[in-house]
Amino acid sequence: MPKLTSKCKRILLYSLGDPAGIGPEILVKSLAGRRCLNSAFHTVVADKRVVSKALSVSGLSLKLNVLDSINADQLKNSCLNIIDVSNAGKTEFGRPSLNTGRFSFQYLKESVQIIKRRQLNIKALITLPVSKELISNSVACFTGHTEYLQKEFKVKKVLMVFLTPEFFLYLHTRHIPLKNVANSIKSKDLVDSIEKIACFYNESMSAIPKIAVLGLNPHASDGGLIGDEESKNIIPAVAILKKNGLDISGPYPADGFFRNTNRKKYQIVVSMYHDQSLPVLKTVFDGTVNCTVGLPFLRLSPDHGPAYDIAGKGIANPVSLNRAVDYALRFNAL
Numbered sequence: 001m002p003k004l005t006s007k008c009k010r011i012l013l014y015s016l017g018d019p020a021g022i023g024p025e026i027l028v029k030s031l032a033g034r035r036c037l038n039s040a041f042h043t044v045v046a047d048k049r050v051v052s053k054a055l056s057v058s059g060l061s062l063k064l065n066v067l068d069s070i071n072a073d074q075l076k077n078s079c080l081n082i083i084d085v086s087n088a089g090k091t092e093f094g095r096p097s098l099n100t101g102r103f104s105f106q107y108l109k110e111s112v113q114i115i116k117r118r119q120l121n122i123k124a125l126i127t128l129p130v131s132k133e134l135i136s137n138s139v140a141c142f143t144g145h146t147e148y149l150q151k152e153f154k155v156k157k158v159l160m161v162f163l164t165p166e167f168f169l170y171l172h173t174r175h176i177p178l179k180n181v182a183n184s185i186k187s188k189d190l191v192d193s194i195e196k197i198a199c200f201y202n203e204s205m206s207a208i209p210k211i212a213v214l215g216l217n218p219h220a221s222d223g224g225l226i227g228d229e230e231s232k233n234i235i236p237a238v239a240i241l242k243k244n245g246l247d248i249s250g251p252y253p254a255d256g257f258f259r260n261t262n263r264k265k266y267q268i269v270v271s272m273y274h275d276q277s278l279p280v281l282k283t284v285f286d287g288t289v290n291c292t293v294g295l296p297f298l299r300l301s302p303d304h305g306p307a308y309d310i311a312g313k314g315i316a317n318p319v320s321l322n323r324a325v326d327y328a329l330r331f332n333a334l
Contacts, residue, residue, distance in 0.1 A: 010118055011075070012328055015111040016046035017128030019088040020100040021306025022316035024054035026266060029318040030325060031080055032060040039329055043070065044083040045107045045114070047088040051080070057093065057314050070114050070237065083109055085311055091097075093312025101134025105142070109172045112152050124298040124328040126321070129306040137224060143175050146292050149299060158294035159193055161200070162278070162303065163327055167266050168209075170197045173273045181273045184227055185216060190237035191244075195269060198246055200293045201268055204331040209267035212257070213250030216272040220251045258284060287319035289327055298331060300324040 018220055027044060028051065031037055044051070048066045055062055073079050108127065115122050120146045127145045135142040142148060150158045162169040171186045172193060194211065200210040214220070215234060217227035224231055228293030234251045241248045254271070257263060258280045271277035279309035282303060292299040302320035308315055 010329075011122050012039065012040040012042050012113065012124055012126065012270075012325065013111055013122050014042070014044040014046075014126045015107040015128060016044055016050065016104070017107070017130050018100050018104040018306045018308075019047060019050040019091045019094060019095040019132070020093055020311060021129055021131075021308055022311045023128030023130075023148070023306060024050050025058055025093075025316045026302065026321045027051070027312070027317035028054045028058055028060055028062050028080070029316070030321045032058075032062040034322075036325055036329060037078050037080075041075040041077055041081055042079075043075065043083060045110045046084045047086055047091075047103070048082045048084045049086070049089040050091060051082060053093070057312055059314065070119060072120055083110065083114070092311075094308050096131060096134060096308050098134060098138040101131055101136075101138040104130040105135045105139045108145070108148070109151065112149070116152075122297060124300065126324050126328065127299065127301045128156075129302060129304060130322070131306055145299065145301060146174060149292060150321075153295055156295055157193075157196075158292050159196060159200075161197060161291045162281060163289040163291055163295055164281065165324070166264055166285075168178060168197065168201055168266060168268045168291075169277055169281055169288075170194070170270050171274055171277070172270060175274065178273065178275075182216065182227075185229055185233050185272060187233040187237040190233065190270075191240050194237070194241055194246070194248070194268075195244070196293065197268055197270075205267070206248065207267070210265060211246060211248040211250075211268040211270065212252055212263070212266040213248065213270040214254040214257060214276065215251035215271060218253070218255070221252045287317075287323050289320060289324045291327070293310055298328060300328055311321070 027170050055298050065076045065079045066083045066084050127273045132142050160171045173181050216229045221227045221230040230251050254276050288303040290303050
């Protein structure tokens with residue numbers, strides 16, 4: 001493995017996402033003029049021409065170090081290193097197509113190969129927004145970064161966690177049809193997953209979390225009047241976790257939990273399915289961060305999509321990406 005000659009030996013790798021979306025713009029906005037440029041070798045797999053166009057649209061200045069392949073001796077800090085994949089020079093912001101879906105997948109694949117080759121000890125990857133539909137229609141079935149990375153790195157189980165200024169939100173089920181959610185909630189799996197999330201919190205935040213679990217059914221089943229998933233699986237899981245020493249309680253009705261200021265007592269909230277909590281989360285908090293736990297590296301991403309409708313207009317807000325970068329550095333992952 002080549003040695004990094006600079007005093008800064010940390011590498012933060014990015015995949016550009018869809019070149020027609022806001023990914024390029026939020027990337028340059030997030031890094032231009034920020035002190036974090038000196039905290040790691042910020043390195044993106046991208047078409048250099050798209051990044052240059054994003055700088056022009058944003059009216060920003062950022063030094064670029066363009067490379068044909070990743071080479072430790074050529075990486076620099078105080079700039080954005082670009083592993084140049086020349087595929088999207090004619091792409092226009094706000095004009096997505098099957099081609100831009102294919103390009104975004106190429107950036108992701110190359111990022112994965114860089115990590116797999118182990119030329120460098122890359123411990124964190126930030127993925128910028130893509131269109132699952134365009135990738136699926138142009139390359140292969142793609143249900144999301146989380147599932148793709150799980151398959152590529154042959155990991156039995158990964159967990160989707162959203163990081164907010166107040167707490168970590170764990171989604172127990174992810175990208176599955178709503179009709180399959182109830183049958184996917186099993187006590188043993190809940191116990192295993194919540195223990196992993198508690199361990200992740202403890203390691204990343206150096207603190208022991210207080211955990212709240214949400215119910216599945218309206219009013220957390222009202223004592224069994226509305227479904228039995230709570231009594232069969234969720235309540236037994238909470239009891240086991242308490243016995244195992246976790247500071248955990250629930251299940252709580254989801255409809256009023258986030259409105260109640262008591263939510264601030266908890267460091268981890270366990271949600272049963274994707275749309276149970278994310279609409280509230282994205283309304284209440286400005287710029288949450290998606291985190292995949294269980295991979296051999298830390299994967300983070302902004303909590304939004306490619307936003308083609310505002311791409312190229314210079315108005316994209318980089319706050320979620322800013323926080324993803326900050327978390328990557330804070331979690332001692334690099």
